[in-house]
Amino acid sequence: xxxxxxxxxxxxxxxxxxxxxxxxxxxxxxxxxxxxxxxxxxxxxxxxxxxxxxxxxxxxxxxxxxxxxxxxxxxxxxxxxxxxxxxxxxxxxxxxxxxxxxxxxxxxxxxxxxxxxxxxxxxxxxxxxxxxxxxxxxxxxxxxxxxxxxxxxxxxxxxxxxxxxxxxxxxxxxxxxxxxxxxxxxxxxxxxxxxxxxxxxxxxxxxxxxxxxxxxxxxxxxxxxxxxxxxxxxxxxxxxxxxxxxxxxxxxxxxxxxxxxxxxxxxxxxxxxxxxxxxxxxxxxxxxxxxxxxxxxxxxxxxxxxxxxxxxxxxxxxxxxxxxxxxxxxxxxxxx
Amino acid sequence: xxxxxxxxxxxxxxxxxxxxxxxxxxxxxxxxxxxxxxxxxxxxxxxxxxxxxxxxxxxxxxxxxxxxxxxxxxxxxxxxxxxxxxxxxxxxxxxxxxxxxxxxxxxxxxxxxxxxxxxxxxxxxxxxxxxxxxxxxxxxxxxxxxxxxxxxxxxxxxxxxxxxxxxxxxxxxxxxxxxxxxxxxxxxxxxxxxxxxxxxxxxxxxxxxxxxxxxxxxxxxxxxxxxxxxxxxxxxxxxxxxxxxxxxxxxxxxxxxxxxxxxxxxxxxxxxxxxxxxxxxxxxxxxxxxxxxxxxxxxxxxxxxxxxxxxxxxxxxxxxxx
Ligand SMILES: Cc1ncc(C[n+]2csc(CCOP(=O)(O)OP(=O)(O)O)c2C)c(N)n1
Ligand SMILES: [Mg+2]
Numbered sequence: 001x002x003x004x005x006x007x008x009x010x011x012x013x014x015x016x017x018x019x020x021x022x023x024x025x026x027x028x029x030x031x032x033x034x035x036x037x038x039x040x041x042x043x044x045x046x047x048x049x050x051x052x053x054x055x056x057x058x059x060x061x062x063x064x065x066x067x068x069x070x071x072x073x074x075x076x077x078x079x080x081x082x083x084x085x086x087x088x089x090x091x092x093x094x095x096x097x098x099x100x101x102x103x104x105x106x107x108x109x110x111x112x113x114x115x116x117x118x119x120x121x122x123x124x125x126x127x128x129x130x131x132x133x134x135x136x137x138x139x140x141x142x143x144x145x146x147x148x149x150x151x152x153x154x155x156x157x158x159x160x161x162x163x164x165x166x167x168x169x170x171x172x173x174x175x176x177x178x179x180x181x182x183x184x185x186x187x188x189x190x191x192x193x194x195x196x197x198x199x200x201x202x203x204x205x206x207x208x209x210x211x212x213x214x215x216x217x218x219x220x221x222x223x224x225x226x227x228x229x230x231x232x233x234x235x236x237x238x239x240x241x242x243x244x245x246x247x248x249x250x251x252x253x254x255x256x257x258x259x260x261x262x263x264x265x266x267x268x269x270x271x272x273x274x275x276x277x278x279x280x281x282x283x284x285x286x287x288x289x290x291x292x293x294x295x296x297x298x299x300x301x302x303x304x305x306x307x308x309x310x311x312x313x314x315x316x317x318x319x320x321x322x323x324x325x326x327x328x329x330x331x332x333x334x335x336x
Numbered sequence: 337x338x339x340x341x342x343x344x345x346x347x348x349x350x351x352x353x354x355x356x357x358x359x360x361x362x363x364x365x366x367x368x369x370x371x372x373x374x375x376x377x378x379x380x381x382x383x384x385x386x387x388x389x390x391x392x393x394x395x396x397x398x399x400x401x402x403x404x405x406x407x408x409x410x411x412x413x414x415x416x417x418x419x420x421x422x423x424x425x426x427x428x429x430x431x432x433x434x435x436x437x438x439x440x441x442x443x444x445x446x447x448x449x450x451x452x453x454x455x456x457x458x459x460x461x462x463x464x465x466x467x468x469x470x471x472x473x474x475x476x477x478x479x480x481x482x483x484x485x486x487x488x489x490x491x492x493x494x495x496x497x498x499x500x501x502x503x504x505x506x507x508x509x510x511x512x513x514x515x516x517x518x519x520x521x522x523x524x525x526x527x528x529x530x531x532x533x534x535x536x537x538x539x540x541x542x543x544x545x546x547x548x549x550x551x552x553x554x555x556x557x558x559x560x561x562x563x564x565x566x567x568x569x570x571x572x573x574x575x576x577x578x579x580x581x582x583x584x585x586x587x588x589x590x591x592x593x594x595x596x597x598x599x600x601x602x603x604x605x606x607x608x609x610x611x612x613x614x615x616x617x618x619x620x621x622x623x624x625x626x627x628x629x630x631x632x633x634x635x636x637x638x639x640x641x642x643x644x645x646x647x648x649x650x651x652x653x654x655x656x657x658x
Contacts, residue, residue, distance in 0.1 A: 029515075029516065029518070030516045030517050030518055033516065033517030033518060033588070033589060034517055034518070034519075034588065034589040035518050035519060035522035035523070036518060036519020036520065036521040036522025036523065037514065037517060037518070037519045037589030037590065037591075038519075038589065038590055038591030038594060039588060039589055039590070039591065042588050042589065044517040044588040044589035045516065045517045045588075045589075048516060066518060066522070066523075067523075068484070068487035068515075068518075068523040068524070068525075069454050069455065069484045069485060069487050069488060069515050069523070070487045070488055070489060071488075072488075072489050073489065096452075096453075097453065099453070100453065100455075100488070100490070134374065135373030135374035135425065135436065136374050136375060137374060137434075137435055137436045137438055137439055137452065138434075138435070138439065138452070139438070139439070139451075139452030139453055140375070140438075140452055305650060305651055306654065307650065307651060307654045308434075308654070310433070310434045310645075310649075310650060311373065311374060311425055311431075311433060311434055311435050311436035311439065312373070312425035312426070312427075312429075312433035312434065312436070312644055312645050313373050313425055313644075314425065314433070314644030314645055315433065315434065315644075315645050315647075315649060315650050318647055318650050319650060
């Protein structure tokens with residue numbers, strides 16, 4: 001065990017898998033940084049925010065592949081390589097850029113297995129940042145994992161801690177299906193205990209980060225920590241909560257969610273992906289269709305408004321769900 | 337060439353370059369205070385491109401810009417006070433604080449937007465060019481794209497479309513040697529953006545992007561061609577970025593002394609001053625610099641003092657009607 005940041009845990013996972021498996025390659029923009037610059041021996045960046053810094057120094061340009069700025073070719077190439085024997089870990093930098101590159105995932109990698117009668121696989125990971133709160137404005141703050149999760153054939157992962165990031169990323173790299181690995185940029189500097197050796201966390205197993213009796217709060221990524229904070233405040237007033245972090249949206253741990261709802265009968269779902277047709281609506285539909293009889297009150301959704309992410313911190317603060325909004329929703333359910 | 341522009345035009349061009357320089361250098365300082373939200377990308381060192389292009393355009397012509405868009409915005413006539421307020425996230429900003437540095441836009445000035453998506457401008461610019469061609473209003477559109485952005489597939493598609501439809505559009509490629517930390521000579525296959533564009537069937541040239549006059553002349557020819565139905569042109573402008581990719585980039589990919597050399601030997605404002613030495617007294621240009629410094633100073637003061645957007649603006653302007 002060591003104390004590691006979320007970003008270190010991610011690098012750790014990739015490095016360890018690259019040591020174990022020669023077919024794992026990293027592909028993306030400035031994964032090294034410095035090619036063609038004036039410092040031929042320097043790993044200048046290691047990803048634009050330095051998350052994977054050190055990989056190029058250890059593995060070299062054949063396995064840490066710097067590309068031009070060309071997301072559609074990055075993802076298309078990763079899909080083709082995945083179908084033919086490599087395990088690419090491709091980086092989209094900001095997941096918002098999926099808009100430039102979606103065909104390789106949406107029409108290609110996600111469909112290979114089914115459309116080719118089970119005769120193909122695409123063991124591909126696409127890493128990218130999600131999340132608002134950085135004043136990065138409308139094209140660098142989004143969390144489009146709900147769009148990914150709507151595509152059959154894609155797995156979607158949203159780790160909330162350094163421990164989860166490492167275990168889920170190793171599982172994603174070893175997984176034979178294409179995985180969209182969504183890193184919340186707000187969490188990169190978060191520290192936590194992380195085992196030094198490789199380990200996996202199975203995709204599709206939720207984590208209870210708080211246990212209680214009155215309300216079930218469901219959240220992903222950085223909002224798990226807001227949900228925990230809300231639960232801790234509520235506990236002081238004798239309202240206890242389950243906080244469930246599904247960790248992966250696809251597959252989704254329906255059992256963990258329904259079990260908790262069966263016990264509490266009250267649900268708050270928190271999310272930043274979308275005010276319409278998002279993660280929260282999917283989970284709410286699950287509960288309404290399979291857990292209706294457990295419910296003692298309508299499901300509460302704590303979501304951003306149906307707007308792009310605003311730049312000004314004054315507006316972005318209002319836009320993002322937070323602990324206070326979650327707490328208010330839980331109190332409303334408790335009638336207090 | 338210097339002769340074709342009258343003195344007022346030369347002074348105007350210099351003023352615009354000076355405004356860009358002052359705006360960017362001041363932002364570099366202001367950013368260090370921690371009061372500017374988000375990411376900023378500075379244009380210092382590339383002033384002659386934006387101004388050399390936009391001095392050829394009418395207010396009704398359109399430009400589409402990049403993540404490094406302050407210079408293009410100023411050159412196209414966006415209000416400096418409004419831009420500064422925008423960068424600070426204030427309600428008085430050109431985009432009401434909703435876009436920030438990377439999304440400065442003012443369609444009333446023909447500025448179709450800075451862009452957070454690298455390679456985003458060319459396809460929008462061919463759209464503006466299609467409007468001009470369809471409405472037969474004589475308008476032209478210009479896209480700005482970096483050397484890094486030149487590799488995006490959509491950029492190729494836009495160039496091809498422009499020749500197929502003979503659109504009144506000019507593709508400006510700002511080759512500053514790097515895309516983030518990756519050198520142009522690594523990322524641009526064939527190492528020749530101009531040759532690529534000419535492969536799409538349009539006149540394509542490379543000019544010194546630190547020389548206002550070289551840019552101005554090339555663009556003036558391209559604009560004439562576009563306005564008279566002659567179709568698209570591509571112009572690659574060679575220049576240098578003085579600051580980091582974004583503010584905060586330690587620039588480990590650079591050679592020692594690289595930036596100092598740029599400031600000394602490749603300063604577009606100095607180059608301009610040298611070229612107009614016989615027509616314009618240095619003191620006249622100094623006076624412009626002083627006025628511009630005061631203007632930018634005032635813009636910062638007002639931006640800092642301005643109010644953040646009120647809560648009700650959060651929900652405004654998603655749809656025209658709903
Ligand atoms: C589609 C997309 N991919 C990647 C990025 C991240 N990014 C922002 S600027 C940049 C480099 C652009 O280089 P270049 O086009 O040469 O412009 P310069 O920064 O040199 O002005 C990159 C990779 C982005 N914003 N959008
Ligand atoms: Mg560049």
